[in-house]
Amino acid sequence: MNxxxxxxxxxxxxxxYAVAHDEDELLYRRMKSLSETLSEMPHLKNALANPMIAPxxxxxxxRNIAGDDAExxxxxxxxxxxxxxxxxxFWNIALNYIALYRKIHRIGKVVLTSVExxxxxxxxxxxxxxxxxxxxxxxxxxxxxxxxKGGFILQIDDWRLDASVAGQLEKLRRQFxxxxxxxx
Numbered sequence: 001m002n003x004x005x006x007x008x009x010x011x012x013x014x015x016x017y018a019v020a021h022d023e024d025e026l027l028y029r030r031m032k033s034l035s036e037t038l039s040e041m042p043h044l045k046n047a048l049a050n051p052m053i054a055p056x057x058x059x060x061x062x063r064n065i066a067g068d069d070a071e072x073x074x075x076x077x078x079x080x081x082x083x084x085x086x087x088x089x090f091w092n093i094a095l096n097y098i099a100l101y102r103k104i105h106r107i108g109k110v111v112l113t114s115v116e117x118x119x120x121x122x123x124x125x126x127x128x129x130x131x132x133x134x135x136x137x138x139x140x141x142x143x144x145x146x147x148x149k150g151g152f153i154l155q156i157d158d159w160r161l162d163a164s165v166a167g168q169l170e171k172l173r174r175q176f177x178x179x180x181x182x183x184x
Contacts, residue, residue, distance in 0.1 A: 007089050011096035014077055015104075023073050028101040030066065030074050031094040037065055038091045049088035058087050108135040113143040113153040113164075130156065 018024040038045045047053055047061060062078040063070060081087045102109065108130055112118060127138050145153075148164035155161075162168075 003089055003092065006086070007092035007096050010081070010086065010089070010093045011100055014073075014093070014097055015100050018073060021073065023071060024101060026071055027074060028098065030071060031097045031101075034065060035091060035094040035098060038094070045091055048090055055082045058082055062087075062090070106134075106136040108138040109141075109157055110138050111141045111143060111153075111155040113145050113148060113155075115146055115148060115150055116144065117142060118152070126154070 014027065015024060018027045044061065044065065048058055053061075059078060059082055062082075063075065066074060066078075078087075078090075081090060081093070086093075101107070110127070110130065112123065112126070123140060123142070127140060130138050148166045149169075150165035151163045151168070153160065153162050153164050153167070
């Protein structure tokens with residue numbers, strides 16, 4: 001069976017349990033924090049996947065990542081994964097749980113990339129339009145990227161609008177190549 005399917009099933013089971021015990025939002029915040037930590041520190045992900053590390057050490061590692069305020073449900077879930085030798089999939093399960101929570105609660109993930117920080121009046125207007133038309137709420141992440149040279153890139157879940165200077169120049173370059181049938 002594909003690891004992606006297994007991660008989705010574990011995430012769904014955790015969601016079902018969390019909803020039944022009114023802990024879905026707490027676990028959502030915990031999984032967001034955990035996934036950010038594991039993506040910023042790949043050596044922790046590697047440690048969870050390492051079969052040479054004892055299960056008790058992996059349990060302690062997850063407890064340390066979660067902190068002293070970790071929910072009992074989270075700790076029990078971590079124990080379940082370790083007992084079933086599924087701890088290498090913890091990051092994928094966390095990502096699937098986050099996606100599932102966002103889908104259920106109609107939360108949009110918006111990434112706005114610009115050369116310099118966007119004024120709050122513009123970001124507020126974007127968020128108000130998105131919330132009114134598609135979502136109950138939106139999580140906005142502002143990114144700064146000097147390589148886009150100007151304009152902005154707006155990514156909403158899987159949809160992307162590239163209104164950057166670098167993107168427009170690349171589009172012109174491709175049109176020029178296609179029209180003139182040359183290779184640059």
